[in-house]
Amino acid sequence: MFKVVVYEIKPDKTEELVREPQYDKFEKAQKVADDIFTLLRDKVIVNIIDLDTNEIIYNPSEVK
Amino acid sequence: MSKPWGQLHHTFILDSNFRDLSDKDIRAWIFLRALATRSQREGYIEQYKDHGYKIETLADLISFTKEDLEISINQLINPQYDILEQLENNVLHFKHWDEEEIPQIEREKKYAEIKKRREHAKRKSELAKSIHDASTTVDYLDHNPEFAKYVREDDIKKALDYIIKNNGENNV
Numbered sequence: 001m002f003k004v005v006v007y008e009i010k011p012d013k014t015e016e017l018v019r020e021p022q023y024d025k026f027e028k029a030q031k032v033a034d035d036i037f038t039l040l041r042d043k044v045i046v047n048i049i050d051l052d053t054n055e056i057i058y059n060p061s062e063v064k
Numbered sequence: 065m066s067k068p069w070g071q072l073h074h075t076f077i078l079d080s081n082f083r084d085l086s087d088k089d090i091r092a093w094i095f096l097r098a099l100a101t102r103s104q105r106e107g108y109i110e111q112y113k114d115h116g117y118k119i120e121t122l123a124d125l126i127s128f129t130k131e132d133l134e135i136s137i138n139q140l141i142n143p144q145y146d147i148l149e150q151l152e153n154n155v156l157h158f159k160h161w162d163e164e165e166i167p168q169i170e171r172e173k174k175y176a177e178i179k180k181r182r183e184h185a186k187r188k189s190e191l192a193k194s195i196h197d198a199s200t201t202v203d204y205l206d207h208n209p210e211f212a213k214y215v216r217e218d219d220i221k222k223a224l225d226y227i228i229k230n231n232g233e234n235n236v
Contacts, residue, residue: 040223
């Protein structure tokens, strides 16, 4: 399972965890994460966590 | 022909048209240098001369060498390809050749030029990505007025719910 973790960047620059949708397939999680980052770029921080290892495995902002 | 590659490179460095090479041509140039055997390189040089040292020749070289190099040119020029990593690898790769063929001062000039070109390519790539993303966002807003409303109202939670509900497959 893969969890898309979304933090909203508040006006005071603090971050609030706002959504954590989960997906069976990485590709699905990646598509959602990419879309969230593309459409709300300056307003959110997005990561994908592999729930098997509990590690961050993808961050759209680091994709070249 | 003695040390043809060094001579050719020297021509490039001194040619003011070099500054007008596209990123694609720079990539092709570096890849050809990195991947070619010595005999292939001499072939490229002859091909290059046949074209009268015109900049367009580099693009011609791409198709000319496509089968010989056993690589996918489309892949090489694909913006999704990790071109910067390849550039790094290949610069290291042909550094060895240059030590044989090009004096130190020319090498330094060339590396400075490559570094400048690489940074330029990176900036251009980032800009292209930003433009693409901005265009994608505009398209999405046009086709998803409900989402656009949430963005206008700065209601990020509802905007996120909208994207998640549509599983990221709605006109992005």
